[in-house]
Amino acid sequence: MDRTKVAQLFAQMDELGGSEVTVAGWVRSIRDMKNFGFVVLNDGSCFKDVQVVMNREKVANYDQVTTLTVGSALVVTGTLALTPDRPQPFELQAAEVVIEGAARPDYPMQKKRQSREFLRTQQHLRSRTNLFRAVFRVRSVAAFAIHQFFQGRGFVYVNTPIITASDAEGAGEMFRVTTIDPANPPLTEDGKVDYSRDFFGKATNLTVSGQLQGENFAMSFGDVYTFGPTFRAENSNTRRHAAEFWMVEPEMAFCDLAGEMDVSEEMLKYVITYVMDRCPDEIDMLNSFVDKGLRERLSHVASSDFARVSYTDAVSILQEAQAAGATFEYPVEWGVDLQTEHERYLTERHFRRPTFVTDYPAAIKAFYMRQNDDGKTVAAADCLVPGIGEIIGGSQREERLDVLERRIAELGMDVGQYKYYLDLRRYGSCRHAGFGLGFERLVMYLTGVDNIRDVIPHPRTVGNADF
Amino acid sequence: MDRTKVAQLFAQMDELGGSEVTVAGWVRSIRDMKNFGFVVLNDGSCFKDVQVVMNREKVANYDQVTTLTVGSALVVTGTLALTPDRPQPFELQAAEVVIEGAARPDYPMQKKRQSREFLRTQQHLRSRTNLFRAVFRVRSVAAFAIHQFFQGRGFVYVNTPIITASDAEGAGEMFRVTTIDPANPPLTEDGKVDYSRDFFGKATNLTVSGQLQGENFAMSFGDVYTFGPTFRAENSNTRRHAAEFWMVEPEMAFCDLAGEMDVSEEMLKYVITYVMDRCPDEIDMLNSFVDKGLRERLSHVASSDFARVSYTDAVSILQEAQAAGATFEYPVEWGVDLQTEHERYLTERHFRRPTFVTDYPAAIKAFYMRQNDDGKTVAAADCLVPGIGEIIGGSQREERLDVLERRIAELGMDVGQYKYYLDLRRYGSCRHAGFGLGFERLVMYLTGVDNIRDVIPHPRTVGNADF
Numbered sequence: 065m066d067r068t069k070v071a072q073l074f075a076q077m078d079e080l081g082g083s084e085v086t087v088a089g090w091v092r093s094i095r096d097m098k099n100f101g102f103v104v105l106n107d108g109s110c111f112k113d114v115q116v117v118m119n120r121e122k123v124a125n126y127d128q129v130t131t132l133t134v135g136s137a138l139v140v141t142g143t144l145a146l147t148p149d150r151p152q153p154f155e156l157q158a159a160e161v162v163i164e165g166a167a168r169p170d171y172p173m174q175k176k177r178q179s180r181e182f183l184r185t186q187q188h189l190r191s192r193t194n195l196f197r198a199v200f201r202v203r204s205v206a207a208f209a210i211h212q213f214f215q216g217r218g219f220v221y222v223n224t225p226i227i228t229a230s231d232a233e234g235a236g237e238m239f240r241v242t243t244i245d246p247a248n249p250p251l252t253e254d255g256k257v258d259y260s261r262d263f264f265g266k267a268t269n270l271t272v273s274g275q276l277q278g279e280n281f282a283m284s285f286g287d288v289y290t291f292g293p294t295f296r297a298e299n300s301n302t303r304r305h306a307a308e309f310w311m312v313e314p315e316m317a318f319c320d321l322a323g324e325m326d327v328s329e330e331m332l333k334y335v336i337t338y339v340m341d342r343c344p345d346e347i348d349m350l351n352s353f354v355d356k357g358l359r360e361r362l363s364h365v366a367s368s369d370f371a372r373v374s375y376t377d378a379v380s381i382l383q384e385a386q387a388a389g390a391t392f393e394y395p396v397e398w399g400v401d402l403q404t405e406h407e408r409y410l411t412e413r414h415f416r417r418p419t420f421v422t423d424y425p426a427a428i429k430a431f432y433m434r435q436n437d438d439g440k441t442v443a444a445a446d447c448l449v450p451g452i453g454e455i456i457g458g459s460q461r462e463e464r465l466d467v468l469e470r471r472i473a474e475l476g477m478d479v480g481q482y483k484y485y486l487d488l489r490r491y492g493s494c495r496h497a498g499f500g501l502g503f504e505r506l507v508m509y510l511t512g513v514d515n516i517r518d519v520i521p522h523p524r525t526v527g528n529a530d531f
Numbered sequence: 532m533d534r535t536k537v538a539q540l541f542a543q544m545d546e547l548g549g550s551e552v553t554v555a556g557w558v559r560s561i562r563d564m565k566n567f568g569f570v571v572l573n574d575g576s577c578f579k580d581v582q583v584v585m586n587r588e589k590v591a592n593y594d595q596v597t598t599l600t601v602g603s604a605l606v607v608t609g610t611l612a613l614t615p616d617r618p619q620p621f622e623l624q625a626a627e628v629v630i631e632g633a634a635r636p637d638y639p640m641q642k643k644r645q646s647r648e649f650l651r652t653q654q655h656l657r658s659r660t661n662l663f664r665a666v667f668r669v670r671s672v673a674a675f676a677i678h679q680f681f682q683g684r685g686f687v688y689v690n691t692p693i694i695t696a697s698d699a700e701g702a703g704e705m706f707r708v709t710t711i712d713p714a715n716p717p718l719t720e721d722g723k724v725d726y727s728r729d730f731f732g733k734a735t736n737l738t739v740s741g742q743l744q745g746e747n748f749a750m751s752f753g754d755v756y757t758f759g760p761t762f763r764a765e766n767s768n769t770r771r772h773a774a775e776f777w778m779v780e781p782e783m784a785f786c787d788l789a790g791e792m793d794v795s796e797e798m799l800k801y802v803i804t805y806v807m808d809r810c811p812d813e814i815d816m817l818n819s820f821v822d823k824g825l826r827e828r829l830s831h832v833a834s835s836d837f838a839r840v841s842y843t844d845a846v847s848i849l850q851e852a853q854a855a856g857a858t859f860e861y862p863v864e865w866g867v868d869l870q871t872e873h874e875r876y877l878t879e880r881h882f883r884r885p886t887f888v889t890d891y892p893a894a895i896k897a898f899y900m901r902q903n904d905d906g907k908t909v910a911a912a913d914c915l916v917p918g919i920g921e922i923i924g925g926s927q928r929e930e931r932l933d934v935l936e937r938r939i940a941e942l943g944m945d946v947g948q949y950k951y952y953l954d955l956r957r958y959g960s961c962r963h964a965g966f967g968l969g970f971e972r973l974v975m976y977l978t979g980v981d982n983i984r985d986v987i988p989h990p991r992t993v994g995n996a997d998f
Contacts, residue, residue, distance in 0.1 A: 065785055069685065108687075108751050109753055109754070127666070135959040136959050139785070157732075158572050160638040164959075164961045165930065165959050165960030165961050168958060171957075187951075188744075188753075188954060189954065191752065196751075197751060197752070200698065203688075205682075207678075207690075208688065211675055211678050220575075221675065222988055224989065225736075225988070225989045225991060225998070226762075226775055227774070229998065239708045240708070241707070243764050244713055247716070247723065247724045249714070256714065259713045263706070263764055263766075263993065263994075264774075264994060264996035266996065270693075277655075280655040280998070281658055281988065284658040285575035285576075287576070292760065293760065295693075307730070307731075308693055318532055318631070325532065332745070383952060391690070484654075487655060488655065489601045489632075491606060491634040492557045492603050492631075492632050493603040493632030494631045494632050515908065519748075520690070521690060521691060521748065522744055526731070527730075528731060529733040530696070531692070531744060
C-alpha cells in the first residue's frame with residue numbers, strides 16, 4: 065500500500081500541501097454535519113491526529129462512513145490542504161474513503177475517560193488511548209536512547225542469560241524454570257526431587273541480575289552493558305514492584321566509583337534530554353494530564369550537577385533535620401538502610417537536585433561491593449532523584465581475590481558457586497565498577513506515571529499473567 | 532582514571548602522536564629482549580592491540596613486568612610514537628608501567644590455539660580470544676543496527692512479556708515458570724496440581740514468541756518490533772538449536788506480504804552493511820580464520836535483489852532438478868515442508884541469491900497466517916539465504932474474524948484462549964504482516980561461525996546452564 069504516515073505529513077507539510085496522499089489509520093472521532101463530515105484519524109506514527117474532511121457530494125460511501133464508530137480502520141485518499149488560519153496546520157480533503165475494518169459498537173475504548181484500573185483489564189487495546197500511546201512511545205524512545213548512549217561510547221552490548229543456575233546476589237526470591245511435571249517428579253534414592261533429570265541437568269531459575277556475567281565480558285571488552293529482562297518472585301503488591309522488569313547493567317573495567325557515578329549521571333541526562341527532544345507531544349500530554357511538574361522536573365535533572373554525599377554524612381544531615389523538626393516514619397541511625405522518605409528528603413529538600421549517596425555500611429550491601437579502607441563501608445553509590453528516590457544502584461566491585469574470598473566465607477555463601485567469578489580475580493584482575501538501572505522505574509520517572517503496571521505492555525505481578 | 536582507549540589511539544593517532552598517554556589493558560604477549568621489552572596490550576575497545584616498548588633503563592619495574600604472563604592487567608603511561616615504516620602505525624614508549632593485576636601462570640587462555648569445545652568450558656574467559664572478541668562485538672553491533680533500522684523508520688520497540696500463560700503458536704515445547712515446590716505441590720480436590728495457587732494464579736511458561744502481543748501494539752502504533760529472549764524446551768542437541776535465544780519480531784499494520792518482504796530485505800541488507808562498515812577488523816579475522824567465503828557472501832547478499840518464488844513453483848523447480856539428476860535426502864512433493872537441503876538448492880544453485888519462498892500450504896504453517904483465495908495456501912514468506920537456508924519467517928496475518936475463528940476451530944484449538952487476539956479483529960481490524968528473525972542465526976550468518984553455542988555469551992542447551 066502506497067500510503068503516507070501522519071508523522072511524515074507533519075514533517076513535510078510544506079512539500080506535500082496541495083498534493084494527493086493516502087493515509088491509513090483508526091478513527092478517534094467522527095462527526096456528521098449533514099453535508100460535511102469530519103473524521104479524526106490516528107495512525108500511530110506520531111501522537112498527533114489528522115483531520116479528514118468529507119464532502120457528502122464527493123465521497124461515494126459518505127453515509128456508510130458516517131455510521132462508523134470509534135476505533136474503525138480507514139484508508140483515506142485525498143488532497144492535503146494547508147490551513148494556516150486554523151488550530152491544525154492542515155486537513156485531508158477526502159476523495160475516497162475505504163473501510164478497512166469497522167469497529168463493533170461495543171468497542172471498550174470509547175472516547176470517555178476510562179479508569180486506569182479498567183484499562184489494565186484491556187491491555188490489548190489500551191495502547192490506543194492518549195495516555196498509553198504517550199507512555200509506550202516514551203518507553204521505546206528511552207530504550208533506544210540507552211542503546212545509543214552506550215554504543216556511542218564504545219560499550220559492547222551483552223545478552224546475559226535469562227535462565228541461570230545461580231543467584232547473582234545470594235538473595236532474592238526466584239522463579240524456577242523446569243520441564244519437570246510436579247504431578248510426577250523424578251525422585252532420587254532418598255526421595256528428593258531429582259533435578260539432575262530436569263532439562264538442564266540441574267535446578268535452574270530466572271535471572272535476578274546479569275551483573276556477574278556482565279563482569280566476565282567487562283574483563284575482555286572493557287566497557288559493556290546488558291539490557292534485558294530480570295525477575296523477582298517477591299510477593300509484594302505495590303505500585304513499584306513487578307515480577308518481570310527490564311534492567312540496564314553497565315560494567316566498566318579500569319573504572320572506580322567516581323567514574324561509575326560520572327557515567328550514571330551522563331546517561332540519565334542523555335536519556336532525559338533525548339526523550340524530551342524526540343517526544344515533545346507526548347511530554348506535553350503527560351505534563352498536562354498526568355503530572356503537572358513533569359517537564360520542570362526533567363529539565364531540572366538534565367541541567368543539574370548531581371550532588372555527592374557519603375552515607376555517613378547523609379545520616380548526619382537527616383538527624384539534624386530531625387532535630388530541627390522533620391519527622392520520618394522510619395528511624396535514622398548509622399547502619400540502617402535509607403528508606404524512600406529519607407532519600408526523598410535528601411534529594412528534594414536538602415540538596416534540591418539529584419544526589420549520589422556513597423559508601424554505605426557493608427552489612428546492608430551486596431557481597432561483591434569493594435570494601436573501603438575503614439573496614440566498615442563499601443564503595444557503593446545510589447543515585448537518588450527528586451520525586452522518586454533511588455533510581456540507580458551502583459558500586460565499585462571487589463577486585464582483590466583474598467578480600468572477596470573472605471567476604472564470601474563470612475557471609476556463609478557457597479564459595480564453589482563463585483568459582484568463575486573468582487577466576488576473574490585470578491587472571492588479570494583490575495579495578496572495575498558498574499550499576500543497575502531499573503528500566504521501568506526510569507520510564508515512570510520520564511512519564512510521571514506512578515504505577516509500574518502502566519508502563520509495561522503486559523505487566524506480570526502476583527496473581528497476574530494475562531494477555 | 533584518565534586513560535585513553537586503544538580505539539581512540541587508532542582514530543586520532545595524528546593528533547596524539549608525540550604526546551603522553553595512559554593506556555590500560557590486558558597482556559596478549561610479552562617478550563624480554565634484555566635491554567628492551569615488548570608488551571602487546573589489548574583493552575577491548577577495538578580488535579587491534581597496542582604495542583608497548585619498554586626500555587630497561589627507563590621502566591623502574593622492568594624485571595618484574597617481564598616476568599608477567601599472558602592475561603595480566605597493566606596500566607601503561609608513555610609517549611605515543613608514530614612508526615610509519617613499521618607494520619603497526621605507532622607504538623607506546625613506556626615511562627611507567629603499573630601492574631594492576633597479575634594473571635596466575637595457570638591462566639587457561641594461553642596463546643596457543645584452543646579448541647572451541649574446550650573454550651565452551653571457559654565461557655567466562657573465552658571472550659578474551661580473537662575469535663570470541665570478533666563474534667561478540669559483531670553481535671553487539673548487529674543488535675544496535677537492528678534497533679537503528681527500526682527506530683529510524685518510526686517503529687516502536689515493544690517489550691512483550693517473557694512469562695506467559697499462552698502458547699503463541701499452539702505448538703512448541705515450553706518451560707514452566709513456577710514457585711511451586713515439586714516435592715510438595717498444592718493439590719486440587721481431585722488430586723491434580725493446583726496451579727491456581729502458583730505465583731500468577733495459573734500455570735505459566737516462558738514465551739516462545741512475542742508475535743501475538745506484538746500485534747496488540749501494531750494495532751495502535753502501526754509499526755512495532757520486539758527484540759528479546761524467547762525459549763524452546765526442545766530436546767534437540769544440534770549446532771543450530773539453543774533453549775534460549777533472542778528474536779526480532781516486527782509487526783506492521785496496513786502492510787501486506789509484499790510489504791513485509793520489502794522490509795525484511797531492507798533490514799537484512801542494512802544490518803549486513805552496517806556490520807561490515809563498523810567491524811572491518813573483526814570481519815577480516817573471521818574471513819581469514821573461520822570462513823574464507825564470508826566477506827564475499829555478505830557483500831553479495833547486501834547488493835542482490837532478492838528473488839521471490841511461490842512454494843508451488845519452488846517445488847516444481849526442485850522436481851525438475853531431481854529429474855535432471857540432483858539428489859535430495861528428503862522427498863520433494865507439494866504439501867511437504869522444505870528441508871534445509873531444498874532451501875539451499877533454491878538459493879545457492881537455482882537463484883544464486885537470497886530468495887523468498889511464498890504461499891506455503893496452509894497445513895504446514897501456523898493458524899494465524901492469512902488464507903489465500905485458492906483455499907489451499909497461506910500468505911507466508913520464508914527468506915532463504917545462501918549458506919544457511921531459512922533465516923526469516925514472515926507472513927501476512929489473518930485479519931478476517933470469521934476466517935480466523937473457523938481456522939482455530941478446524942485445528943481443534945481452544946478459541947477462549949484467543950479472545951484478545953480475536954478482539955483485534957472485532958475492533959478496527961486491518962491487513963497486517965510481520966516476521967520473525969532468529970538473532971543468533973543472523974549472528975552465525977554474519978560471522979561464519981557454525982555452532983550456535985559460539986555466538987551466545989552463555990548458551991543454554993539440553994543439559995547445560997553453566998556460568
